[in-house]
Amino acid sequence: MHSTLTPEMLLQAYRIGVFPMAERRDDPTIYWFDPPRRGVLPLRGFHLSRSLRRRLRQAPFAMTLNADFAGVIAGCAAREETWINAEIARLFTALHARGEAHSLEVWEKDTLVGGVYGLAIGGLFCGESMFSRRTDASKLALACLVTHLDACGFRLFDTQYLTDHLASLGGVEISRAAYHAQLAPALRADADILRFPLPGAQDVLQFNTQTS
Numbered sequence: 001m002h003s004t005l006t007p008e009m010l011l012q013a014y015r016i017g018v019f020p021m022a023e024r025r026d027d028p029t030i031y032w033f034d035p036p037r038r039g040v041l042p043l044r045g046f047h048l049s050r051s052l053r054r055r056l057r058q059a060p061f062a063m064t065l066n067a068d069f070a071g072v073i074a075g076c077a078a079r080e081e082t083w084i085n086a087e088i089a090r091l092f093t094a095l096h097a098r099g100e101a102h103s104l105e106v107w108e109k110d111t112l113v114g115g116v117y118g119l120a121i122g123g124l125f126c127g128e129s130m131f132s133r134r135t136d137a138s139k140l141a142l143a144c145l146v147t148h149l150d151a152c153g154f155r156l157f158d159t160q161y162l163t164d165h166l167a168s169l170g171g172v173e174i175s176r177a178a179y180h181a182q183l184a185p186a187l188r189a190d191a192d193i194l195r196f197p198l199p200g201a202q203d204v205l206q207f208n209t210q211t212s
Contacts, residue, residue, distance in 0.1 A: 005030065005087065007094045014119060014126055015187060017180050019160055022085035025077065030087055038179040039162035039171055041127070041142070043150040044211040047170035048143055048204075055136050056143070056201045061114070062107045063144050065198050069096045072103040072115035076129035084129065092128070095119060102193055104145050106137045114138050116145060123155035123189025142169060147199045147207040153191035156182050 013019065013032065020030045048056075073092060077084040095101035100121070106114035114137025116130035127145075132138035149157060159166050162173040174182075199207070 005091065007091055007098060007100070010091050010095065011100065011119075011121060014121055014124070017176075017183055019126065020088060021083040022088060023083070025082050025085055027085055028087060030085070033160075034176065035161065036176050037162075037173045038176060039159040039166060039173055040179065040182075041146065041157040041159050041166060041169070041171045043146050043154065043157055045170045045172070046143060046146045046208055046211070047168065048208040052136065052139055052143065053205060055140060056205055059201050060108070061134070061137060061140060063141065063198055064105045064107065065148075065193070066096070066102055067105050068112055068115075069093065069101070069103040069117065071112045072105060072117045072131070073129075075112065075115060075131040075133070076117065078131070092117070092119070104141050104148075104198070106132075106134075106141050108134060114141055116141050120154075120191070120193050122187040123153055123191035124158065124183065124186040125149050125154050125156070125193070126158045126160070128160075138165075139169060143204050143208060144198060147204045148196070149191075149193070150207065150211075151199065152193050152195045153189055154186075154193075155189045155191070156186035 018032050018034045092101045101119050103117040113134040114132040118125055118127040130138045162171050
């Protein structure tokens with residue numbers, strides 16, 4: 001068990017392109033990964049389908065930034081198979097308290113129905129995990145987050161691995177070398193996730209129409 005692992009050590013790992021995962025919730029061991037193929041979500045390549053555009057116009061959910069980090073990480077871990085163990089949850093909660101890990105929440109009235117959390121270092125955003133308890137909640141969260149990250153000066157949205165879900169939204173897979181080539185300038189970028197308020201539905205629609 002990595003009981004001496006600190007938030008700063010975790011940040012340093014991400015700065016060199018390495019990220020942690022556990023095999024399962026009750027496994028105390030943390031493993032480190034720098035896969036030969038890396039998933040990224042191009043900030044100006046998000047695929048906003050016709051049905052998602054309709055959902056955005058309907059505005060079924062409200063979104064917030066950093067309003068319930070604990071709720072989002074718990075929602076992401078609340079599945080049969082998860083790589084988020086207690087140590088990872090502890091470390092990211094500490095990073096959130098330092099202002100370096102962030103969550104975007106999706107609300108249906110007063111109920112948390114989806115969200116995504118990750119780590120911001122310079123102009124790099126490392127998307128860790130997301131969850132959805134309502135149709136399209138996580139997709140709309142990502143559409144909002146991509147728009148917001150671009151406005152706030154971010155250069156690289158790392159998704160670690162490419163899933164079918166992310167591919168349907170414009171996610172791509174690049175080589176380890178290509179990822180590291182993008183990582184260095186992203187880390188130097190002047191970005192701040194708190195620079196602007198979250199965009200509204202109309203802003204998300206306009207941004208993704210211009211960039212798609």
